Amino acid sequence: MATVDGLISGLDTTTIVSQLMSIERAPQTRLKTSVTAQQADVTAYQAINTKMATLQAAAEKVALATTWTQGKATSSSTAVTATAGTGAVSGSVTFSVTSLAAAGSRIGTQTYDSLIGTPSTAVAPLTITGPKGGTGQAFTSKDGSLSSLVSQINAASDLGVRAAAVQTSSGSWQLQLTSTATGSANDFAVTGAAFTTVTKASDATLHVGDANAGYDITSASNTVEGVLPGVTLKATALATDVRVDVEQDTSSITSAVQALVDAANGALSTIAAQTKLGTVSAGGTSAGAGALAGDAGMRALATKVLNAVTYAVGGASAASIGIQSTRDGSLKFDAAKFGTALAAKPDATKALLAGSTAGSEGVAVRLAAVGKTATQSTTGTLAVAIAGRNSTIEDLNDRIAAWDVRLADRQKGLQAQYSALEVALGKLKSQSTWLAGQLATLPTRSDS
Helix, strand or coil: CCCCCCCCCCCCHHHHHHHHHHHHCHHHHHHHHHHHHHHHHHHHHHHHHHHHHHHHHHHHHHHCHHHHHCEEEEECCCCEEEEECCCCCCEEEEEEEEECCECCEEEECCCECCCCCCCCCCCCCEEEECCCCCCCEEECCCCCCHHHHHHHHHHCCCCCEEEEEEEEECCEEEEEEEECCCCHHHCCEEECCCEEEEECCECEEEEECCCCCCEEEEECCCEEECCCCCEEEEECCCEEEEEEEEEECHHHHHHHHHHHHHHHHHHHHHHHHHCCCCEECCCCCEECCCCCCCCHHHHHHHHHHHHHHHCCECCECHHHHCEEECCCCCEEECHHHHHHHHHHCHHHHHHHHHCCCCCCCCHHHHHHHHHHHHHCCCCCHHHHHHHHHHHHHHHHHHHHHHHHHHHHHHHHHHHHHHHHHHHHHHHHHHHHHHHHHHHHHCCCCCCC
16 A cells, blocks of 8 residues: 555655654564574685585595505606506616507509599409408498498498508509507408508517517507506607606605695685684774684684694604694695605605504594594584574574565555545544634624
8 A cells, every 4th residue: 555645744654654664674674684694604614614625635635545656757768758657666677669569551552543433454352351350341342433442441440440542653542451550469461452561560569678688578559558567658769778767756745745734724714714703893893703703613623623733643743744833823834844754754754644554543534534524414513504504594584574574564554544644634624624614604793
């Protein structure tokens, strides 16, 4: 119901109703403010959860055995590339690349004067026996052209042979067949027509030792595995006295530990920012506080992160390998000190971070556990806190919706009340006008 500003009373009815409704909305406004605060809490918890998940992942990586066994391979020759993978162990080997793997290739003696033309003499069907053996597959050009024959051979995807039309001289084309894979075991045979060898199928051969002793390692491809555990060699040219060394990749281990410290600091700084108390002015106004100001649970979480690092492991401290806490509640990583410790005592350094077979929990194992306890999807500390706030928000929104109905009814009541007032005043005015008219008709009294 709309109100009409006081035609009779002269009152600004719309403004009056609006001001009264502002007072009526005060409880709902407080509820909305509470929703905003709860949503800010959820956002803060989610930010901490993200940082703790990152910390957990970084800690789990450092705790992995493969992180500590990762090797770094180097080759003394540009003709051989060495790559260390999972399971690579320290060691070295010297060898010579005496042959490279090649795919078998043959060219037919029959010539064609064009790709679509026919040869001057009849062409017998070709039978190609691929690397897998068997009875072979026969091919005959449907229209007698070289192009048709090439298409048919290449359509046989399980043959292990590719065909190509090559121009050997001006106006002269010939059929060339090549294995799709290198190595003598992947060679093929052709019958029914004359072919000459272009490239002989061969294996790659690495000779370990000197020319008069040692042993050969062969591979169907130029990528050779098994010479050293977990190491892949790729030969690109013949070479002699190639030395490949595999050492522990200390740089990747150092990077993993640096990432762990960075992740821990990221979690600690986020918790500190979100739980900051702020300052209170003389007038009692608080400023600079975090959304979770004074949250004891989050402060306890930060303490757990620091304790996981600072508590000794088997009588040794993380500070001895370059990880220590600072006065401002963060962690500091000395990469040079860590590298020295890793070189001098690799097993002890690994045990301090990743734990040992004796059952001691390393720093990384502890941090991973703290991260998991905080971030588990349903039972984690942060998940429970977020779920609690979301439940509160849902309840508050239900109460806000109920107030919407109540306030709408109240506004209608006020509008009706002021409309009734105008009607009543209108009637009184009419009666006053009538009465004034009646009085005016009465005879006046004469004094004479």
